[in-house]
Structure formats: structure tokens, C-alpha cells
Amino acid sequence: MDKKKQLELSRIANDIRIDVIEGVYNAGCGHPGGSLSMADVMAYLYFEELRIDPKNPKWEDRDRFVLSKGHTAPVLYAALAERGFFPKEDLKTLRKTTSYLQGHPDMKGTPGVDMTTGSLGLGFSAACGMALSGKINNKDYRVYTVLGDGESEEGQVWEAAMFAAHYKLDNLVAVLDWNGLQIDGPIAEVMNPTPHDEKFRAFGWHVISICAHDLEAIEAAFAEAKTVKGKPTVIIAKSVKGKGVSYMENACEWHGQAPKEDLYKVAIEDLEKIAESLK
């Protein structure tokens, strides 16, 4: 990845983080932590990886994206808005009664949302269904999904993992956001789902481990996934929950709450400082 592209994607990721904070702050609630942790991955997906057309969100041959950890809808909406699926100013309507930006993704109401999610585990299975349908109908689209590490405590995640390997869904890539925290505390204390790499390998997946904030590594991982035949790929992305906002980083309490005005200002200052450094 050349420096210019890296800088550009870093700026987009930072804009996405600002959008997340703006959206959650205006809503007065929502899930910033796990949105910020995936901002770099989402920037790469929506600006480099996915074969999509913002003017034709239902394009039949598009790549599909399923946010299986649907509670981090703010990062999906931010990526879609930055990519031009809908106006950025609408992000401020997040979670409002008259908004099409529901608390969790709604494929019927929001341009660019390929699957309704929010109940953990279900999106991963749906992504498998999309990938299987692509195989059945000889389509060359690829399917991408983002899972939470806490989400992997759901049994259905492993039912889906078994299914994807059994049907050799090499057109499916899952990114596992390994931020190490869930609502009740560190995943290792609540219900330890690790080691994910060994588990997925045992389930018949190709496993790639990266840092979720290293754009070069993200690029390399998605490129490697395309070369894998006969099995699905999981990218285990070690991330910092709340990445970019000083007081939210690795802080469990920012899984599912919005900052009040004073802390909102701190968050924006933090992210503007990063924006300055990317100029």
C-alpha cells in the first residue's frame, strides 16, 4: 500500500470515528466502543475492498456486507454515509423515531444495508446463506461479515462456522473484532471464547491474524483471503475497543453508552488531533 493511499484511508477511518461519536452523542445512547474498534476495517472495506455502487445499492452482483455484531450500527452507517449511500447529515438522526437509521441495522429501511441484524449470531448465518446462494447461482460476488469476539459466545456462531466450512464457502470472509471486552467485562472473565484461531482452524477455516488498525495488514489479509480455495477465511483482528478516543480506549463501560456534552467535546478534540496529524 503506498503512503498516499494509506494516508487517505486513515483520514476516512478517522472521519468514520468522528461520525460515530456525532451519531451516538446526538442519539444520547448507542454503542461507540465496538464501532471505533472496527473503523479502520470498515474504511478499507467500503473504500477499497467491496465491489459496490452507492447509486445502486441493490445491484444484484454486488459484494455483500453483513454486520453480524449489529449493535455497532453507527460504524456501518458512518461508512455507508462516507461512501455516499445517503447524506452524512442524516447520521445525526440515529435512533430517532422518524429516522431510517434504526438502533440496529434494518435492510428494509437503510440504503446499503444488506442484512437486518442485531440479534447476535444470526447475521453470520445469513452471510453463509448469501455465500451459498452465490455458489448455487454461479455468481462471483463475495460476502463479508464482521463478528464480535463476545458474539462468538453464541452457539449459532459455531453452527454457522461448521456450515460455511462444510459447503466450502471460499467466497465468504469473516472479520472477528477481537477487542477483548463485552458488556459485563473482559471476555476472558465473562465467558472465555478464546483461542479463536485454533477454534476456527479446527472448524475447517483458513485463519489470518492481524492488527485491526494496521491498514497494510488489513489489505494483505483481504488479498490473501481471495487466494484461498475450498474453505472460508476468518481474519482475527486484534483491536482496541474505543480506538481513537482517549477515555474510551480499552474501557468496558463505553461498550454501550453515549458521552455527555463534556466528554463528547473531549472525544471530538481527540479525533481532531488525529485528523491534524494526518494532514
Next chain:
Amino acid sequence: MADKKATREAYGAALATLGEKYDFVVLDADLAAATKTGVFKKKFPERFFDCGIAEGNMVSVAAGIATTGQKVFATSFAMFAAGRAYEQIRNSIGYPHLNVNIVGTHASITVGEDGATHQCSEDLALMRTIPGMTVISPADATEAYAAVEAALLHDGPCYLRFGRFAVPDLTAEMSDYKFELGKGVTYREGSDVTIVANGYMVHLALEAADILKAEGISAGVINIHTIKPLDTELLTKAAKETGAIVTAEEHSVIGGLGAAVCEALSETCPVPVMRVGVQDTFGRSGKVPELLEMYGLTAANIAENARRAIALKK
């Protein structure tokens, strides 16, 4: 005497025949031999996908398939399709209103010897609560076949319920029969009471009407194969004309046909309604005829409840 055939047999036959005409895929969860999707699998192996014993995953996979425009049937026993995977049906299929046909076979008491864990008498109630869900419980093989095709052509999610036990194929003997989603079928007109039945209970409702006729009671018989959307117009007309209703279902009287009829008539034409069905209890192992007797799913019990409904008329 009409031929006897289980509605699940008709499901397998319908899939295999309609597979020649329509493009759809079929999912099952390791029960293909019992649910009869195996008949389709044999003919169209490239369009059949076993999901293993993982019903929740199967239902969400079906949703994902449907988002791509591919029609799909997801099949298991009623207990595990509607019961175990309820939340997946609600959130992955119902909420985004996707074109998935969820099929639950081996419903309720006529499962027989397998007993209570497998005798789901709550599936129609569960499915009925999901907004936009069409819920169908066909009476016999011919109606089941027609229901499969109607569900395939319907835009939106459907739940179809089929039985394990053979039932007389009365529909095959009706010359002017036409299956229409949401429209009840009038088998017999009456003036004293109307028996409203679906699924396995329809042929018993007709037997009950014969018992009542011998006593000089004129009983109408209506088959409500689509429990949602409910044919409120036909039910209201029956309530107005006969002033008393008996419902008969192989399902819990809570949340099923009896409940749906009461809900509708309480707003359009309140009349006495007696509900024959599983009375807020679990099933048990046994031979089907003995169980039907034990749970009051008989023509005699329908007739008895018809007399009670008539007695309640003001």
C-alpha cells in the same frame, strides 16, 4: 371412503413436482427422511442442502439465501422449526419480511409415540405473533400440495404446518376446490352452529356434523387452512347465520385457531365459541388413536361442544 395420506407426504411430493416448474432450494436439519424433503433431495440433489442438527443456523441461512432473490424452503419438525428457531424466524425472516417458507412437520399430538418433547402444540400461536407472517395448516394431502405452491408464489414469509399421521384426503373429492391464501373453505352450510376446523381436525368436524345431523342439529363446517391472515369475513358471516361456533384444532387452544376466531368475532359478531383442542397441557407417548381420544380430539367431543355452544345462545 377417501384415500388416507399424511400431509408431510404431500409436502415431499409437491417439492419434487414443483421443482420442475420453479427455481427454489430446500434446506433440512437432518430429518429429510421424516419430513419428506428427501423426495426432493433424490430428484434435485444440487438444490438440496442439509444443515445438520442446527435449526437456528438453518433458518438464518435461509434468510441470507432469500436476500439474494433465491426462493427457499427451510424444514424441520414443528417443534424445532417454529419452537427452537422462533427468534431466528422473527428477526432474520419476519422483521425484514423475506421470502422464506418455513415448514414444520410432525406437529402436535398425532406425532404419537415420540411424546411431549416432539409434539409441538404451540407452533401456530408462535408464528401468528410475527407481523407479516402467513400461517397455513392444511387439512389433507391435496390441500397441502396446493398450499406449498401458494406459499412459493406468495411474496413474504410463510409458515406451513404438516402432520405425521395419515388423514383422509377429502379435498381430492371436491370438484370445485380452489386453494386461496386467507380464504376459508365451506364444506357444509348449517343453521344451528358452525364448526370451524383446520389441519387434522377437518375430517373429524365433518363426522361431528353427521352426528349432530342425526340429532336434528344443522351444523355448518368451515376449514380455515390459513390461520393468518384470518378469513374474518367468512367467520363473521357464519357467526351471524348460526349464532354459535365450535373451533377444532390439533393445537393448543391458547393462541391457535380457537383463539384467533375468538379475537376476530369479539370485534365483529360476538357469539358463544367453544374451543376443542389441546387444553393448555403437554402431550404424551402413545398410539395416535388412543391419544386423540385422551386429548378430546374426536368427532364426539366436537359434537358435544357444539351442543354446549348452542345451549349458550341467548
